[in-house]
Amino acid sequence: DADVTQTPRNRITKTGKRIMLECSQTKGHDRMYWYRQDPGLGLRLIYYSFDVKDINKGEISDGYSVSRQAQAKFSLSLESAIPNQTALYFCATSDLKNSAGAKNIQYFGAGTRLSVL
Amino acid sequence: EDKVVQSPLSLVVHEGDTVTLNCSYEVTNFRSLLWYKQEKKAPTFLFMLTSSGIEKKSGRLSSILDKKELFSILNITATQTGDSAVYLCAVPFSGNTPLVFGKGTRLSVIA
Numbered sequence A: 001d002a003d004v005t006q007t008p009r010n011r012i013t014k015t016g017k018r019i020m021l022e023c024s025q026t027k028g029h030d031r032m033y034w035y036r037q038d039p040g041l042g043l044r045l046i047y048y049s050f051d052v053k054d055i056n057k058g059e060i061s062d063g064y065s066v067s068r069q070a071q072a073k074f075s076l077s078l079e080s081a082i083p084n085q086t087a088l089y090f091c092a093t094s095d096l097k098n099s100a101g102a103k104n105i106q107y108f109g110a111g112t113r114l115s116v117l
Numbered sequence B: 001e002d003k004v005v006q007s008p009l010s011l012v013v014h015e016g017d018t019v020t021l022n023c024s025y026e027v028t029n030f031r032s033l034l035w036y037k038q039e040k041k042a043p044t045f046l047f048m049l050t051s052s053g054i055e056k057k058s059g060r061l062s063s064i065l066d067k068k069e070l071f072s073i074l075n076i077t078a079t080q081t082g083d084s085a086v087y088l089c090a091v092p093f094s095g096n097t098p099l100v101f102g103k104g105t106r107l108s109v110i111a
Helices: A100-104
Strands: A004-007 A010-013 A019-025 A031-038 A042-051 A054-057 A065-070 A073-078 A087-094 A112-116 B004-007 B010-014 B019-025 B033-038 B043-049 B056-058 B061-066 B071-076 B085-092 B099-101 B105-110
Touching (some): A004 A087, A010 A019, A019 A031, A019 A087, A019 A112, A031 A073, A042 A065, A042 A073, A042 B085, A042 B099, A054 A065, B004 B085, B010 B019, B019 B033, B019 B085, B019 B105, B033 B071, B043 B056, B043 B061, B043 B071
Parallel strands (some): A010 A112, B010 B105
Antiparallel strands (some): A031 A042, A031 A087, A042 A054, A065 A073, A087 A112, B056 B061, B061 B071, B085 B099
16 A cells, blocks of 8 residues: 555565664554464554554564654564574555544555565 | 365466355454455455345455354356456454454456
8 A cells, every 4th residue: 555655675684783673654544453474374463553642562662762753654574683583574554544443444555575584 | 273264275267257265254342344355466455244134245256244153255156367366355353353263265256
């Protein structure tokens, strides 16, 4: 979805390096999420944020940190990358202003493929 | 433990076949179940189901929910090669929590 933009699209880095993945959205949504996807493991939640002052850990937050710089921007950092953080990373958004269950519909960016050597 | 379980994990069919994908879930305060299609990159939203027995339909795709038995199915009729993708099922585990995704079903449609 072009309204959710992730940069970079691909990144190769070395063990121990600090990496930041960025996500910006023009959908005006208040909620933002970071997931990683590994073959056979589906999408797993790393962190999520329901507004600028709200940050919550997900299922697999160890080794990651996030920053919600503005409603439209949510970045994911790997302070010291390790090879098992090699994965496809997705940012997603959802809209609290939607009614009932529709607020759970998430819209995904195109993903960042990260390789840690 | 897995709270959202999809089956089968992978499936290969021929064009024109009909397929049924399954998703079962465990949640104490059910609100909704969502289906996504993931081709090469980002998952794209297909359906949201909130009520039992009401079919959601979009072209050759349809889905239905059984809240008593805690499962949903996604049907694809007259499959085409363009239906080849990973189909993901997701459930929020309470009113204000993010989605939890199943591992997905990888569907391959061969000509």
